[in-house]
Amino acid sequence: MKILVVGGGGREHALCWKLSQSPKVEKILCAPGNGGTAQIGENIPVKDDDIPGLVALAKREAVDLVVAGPELPLVLGLANALAGEHIPCFGPSAYAANLEGSKAFSKNVMAEAGVPTSPFRVFDEYEPAVAFIKEKGAPIVVKADGLAAGKGVVVAATVEEALDAVHDMMVKKSFGSAGKRVVVEETLKGEEASFIAFCDGTHYALLPSSQDHKAVYEGDTGPNTGGMGAYSPAPILPEEKYAETAEMCIRPILRHLAAKGEPFKGILYAGLMYTENGPSVLEYNVRFGDPECQPLLMRLTTDLVDVMLACIDGTLDQIEVTSTPQTACGVVMAAKGYPGSYPKGMAITGLDQADALPGVKVFQAGTRLEDGRVVSSGGRILCVTALGDTLRDAQKRAYEAVEKIHYENSYYRRDIAEKGLKRLG
Template sequence: MKLLIIGGGGREHAIAWKLAQNEKVKKVYCAPGNGGTFFEDKCENVNISEIPHLISFAKENSIDYTIVGPEAPLVDGIVDEFKKEGLKIFGPNSKGAALEGSKIFAKEFMKKYGVKTAAYEVFNDFESAFDYIKKCEYPMVIKADGLAAGKGVVICNNFEEADEALKDFMVNDIFKGAGKNIVIEEYLQGVEASILSITDGNTIIPFISSKDHKQIYDEDKGPNTGGMGVIAPNPYCTKEVLEQFNEGILKTTLNGIQKENMDFVGIIFFGIMITKKGVYLLEYNVRMGDPETQAVLCLMESDLLDLVVKALDKNLENYEIKWQKKHACCVVGASKGYPKSYEKGFEITIDEKIKGKVFIAGAKEENQSLKTSGGRVLCVVCKGDTLEEARENAYDNIEKIHFDGIYYRKDIGKIK
């Protein structure tokens, strides 16, 4: 089999690595891929990104299945275009992808189908939003409607912070149109959890839970990032929490997808908040998370390609995903200055004695070596029989990686 993976981050490296383990897979093309997929077994990078060029490539190279990593191509309708050409592709169509592409659409979907979520108001002009923040309760949350590379959500503790966020989103237009319309949402106090799931449109199967660490500094301080580390499973996802999630969020979401006639065969990522009042849905993503994917796939015993094919064949009913009875800890190594400005082009050295798995995100291959090219450069995933053992292994091993200015949090997976 020949596969095509769309995307070039750490998530796509992890997907390529996992798919390549299937003995039927001859070649995994990564478009555009990165320095990690360049060196990965069975993988080859192809420097194309436009949907028509990807379609031509899939036809010319007899690609059996295409798997879409990031959200932007899904929102742009890559699945719709591939299917018009009779090509097999894993991911929701543009209608389904709107669950991530528009926060307003997602919140209205949740409300319509009884998915448990925070109270909210929608605004499409600065003046009415400004009037609202003068009298609302704090803290509260402001969300950009469109895609903002994981940075379109701001928790505002007071009027001054809300005023600044509103001006950034709606006046200064820092997200190039994605923040012109906004959601202002009730702040939920609790612990976040990430639960990936796979659906064929008829059946939905949750993956093992995980816990992301979004903020740049230890103790969850500083600005939000794309994610600085992950543990799986999430210790806060008790049996009771998972039962509430299943009844109040998972089943109601699948019902909505069916009632809306979405052509949704792919991944749904649920960002949930575990509160004293119950389990609430914060947001949908319509693809695997990054870096959640890196930790979760390292614990998956089942074959990922088999799972994808079963979903595309509408045959997930009674499928049981098998998981290792272990814990995983993923620590992200970032460029100095991230998530703001940072320098690129530093050589990365990885000790041959390193254990666990290193997934590359923001690094490119240059003369058979790796050079930094992004903010989140790489991550190390290690496993253990306990969470503490997994943490110790991850931190022991990230010390074996070097590049100028490498920065990582020291408290990933530390449970309060």
């Protein structure tokens, strides 16, 4: 098989790495890819939002399967466009991808499907949103409806902060068309977990629980990022709770979308908040999380190609999706200054030494190959991931590997997985 992976982050390096382990795979293309994917297959300079370009590439190269890494191409209709050319795509239709592409759509689907989520209102006009916020008070959450590169959510501690957020989104149009509509909802307090399932429109196969670390600094302080590290499993969602949790947040969505004639095929990711009243769904994503993808694929023991094809064919119930009982921990190495402005072009050394450690894999994100060297090209540069028999063991191995890697202006959190270790006691 020839497979095209769309995207260029750490998630896509992990997908290429895992897919390359299948005996069915002869060649992997990645568009646009990064320094890590270039060492597994061939990078093609087509952007992930160029749907006609991606379809043309898939046709020209006669690929057997397209795997969409990020959400943007799915929301823009990549799966639909490929279906029109009879090219299999792992990922949902544009309609189903609105679970991530539109926060209003997602919240309305949750309400219709009976999925527990925080009370909310959707606003298309500025003044009614302002009046509602003044009436409800703070803390309160304001979300731009559309995709805003992970930056369109404000958890406002004061009414003034919430009003500023609405003004930024709806009047100043800081997020462009993504902020034409806003969702205002009650704040949920608690601990988060990620719960991810493969779906074939009717059936689902669960991956182990995981937990992302969004804040840039230790102790979950500072601005939110794309993710500074992740580990799996997350003790807050133990294995004995998986089936019950899936019946709460995965099956109702599959049933609801199937009833609308828009079956969900691909990855369904439920972002959960564990409040004092039990779990509630914060959001849905329609792709692997990054960096949750890296620890989860380190643990996956089933051939990923088989799973993806079963999702496309509607035969997921005929496959057993298994993961190693080992724990995995991934630490993101970033550039100093991220998620604000940061330097690029730093030469990275020690990757081979880190990769050579037992149970360790370094996934590249914001990197490129330059004259045979790996140099930085983004804010999140690497995700150093390790397997271990216990969470403490996996964490120790990951940080030992981090110490082997060097580049100027390096930054990483030193407390990834501490929340899980604290819960384990």
